[in-house]
Amino acid sequence: MATIHVFIICSSAVVLAAGRVSIEADRPWLRVRLFHTAVLECCFWTDQDSVQTAWIKEDAASGPNPVVASNMVTAGQRIYRRVTCGTLMLTEARLSDGGLYRCRLNATDVITHGTYLQVYEPLKKTINLSEKTKNDILMAEGLLLFLxxxxxxxxxxxxxxxxxxxxxxxxxxxxxxxxxxxxxxxxxxxxxxxxxxKTAVGPYQDVLNNVEEEIQLENP
Missing domain, CATH: 1.20.5 (Single alpha-helices involved in coiled-coils or other helix-helix interfaces)
Structure with missing residues (x-):
């Protein structure tokens, strides 16, 4: 734990050849598209003009390796109000360029915190359709929905x-x-x-109409 504290203190403020250097915070990560330009920076404050930067790329497979300048890789330096920033520009970033980039000051053991570069490749369209075809598909979907x-x-x-x-x-x-x-x-x-x-005559007959006839009448 004490070693980590000492390393942090030495990384924050370093004395180099009667001069003082204070490391600024680096950008944690940078994400760029494949074959696009990537610009990395490592900034620090110093009271002398002799401090130079050298870029190092750390990879999990190969470890830390110095970045070699080429037509596609350009290293530089700019100064603004006593703040010096080492720059590294990758003109056409490739997938193999991804990794952690850090600066070493004046070829010493003082190394900045670094910026992780991520290079991504955009997804390609599996089916390239024109606008007319898309409109026809939408109309067909609407018709099917109506049906x-x-x-x-x-x-x-x-x-x-x-x-x-x-x-x-x-x-x-x-x-x-x-x-x-x-x-x-x-x-x-x-x-x-x-x-x-209903129309038949019952056993009760009219006496007046049957006077001459001798008919035995029933008693009611």
Whole structure:
């Protein structure tokens, strides 16, 4: 724990050849697109002009390695109000350029905190469609949605009509079954008997109309 504190103190303020250097906070990470330009910076404050920076790239596989300048990799330095910033520009960043970049001051053991560079490749379209094709697809989807709503409604309406017709047919058949076992002649004979019984003369007769006839009358 004490070693970590000493390292932090030495990283924050360092004395170099009768001069003083204070390391500024670096950008934690930088994300750029494949084949785009990436600019990294490491800044520090110093009261002398002889402090130079050298870039180091740390990789989990190969460890720390110095960054070699080339046509695609340019190292520089700028000073603004006694704050010196070492710059590293990658003109066309590649996937292999990803990693942690740190600055070493005046070829000493003083190293900045560093910036992690992430190079990403955008997703490619699996199907390249024109605007007209997209509009046609949207119209087809709208038509299918309309049919999905209309067809079930028409089917339900047609089914309800069929059920109503079946109920009417069933009611008519039940009415026919009621009179199916009856004979018309028997019904007429029974009706005549009922009607004759209503009009027949009972045993109570009128005495005045039957004076001359000798008929034995019943006692009421």
């Amino acid at each position: 999905c709503v209309l067809v079930p409604s028409v089917a339900l309406l047609f089914k309800s009509k069929q059920l109503s017709a079946l109920q009417k047919t069933k009611a008519r058949r039940e009415e026919e079954n009621i009179y199916q076992g009856l004979n018309v002649e028997e019904c007429c004979a029974i009706y005549d008997q009922i009607d004759h019984s």
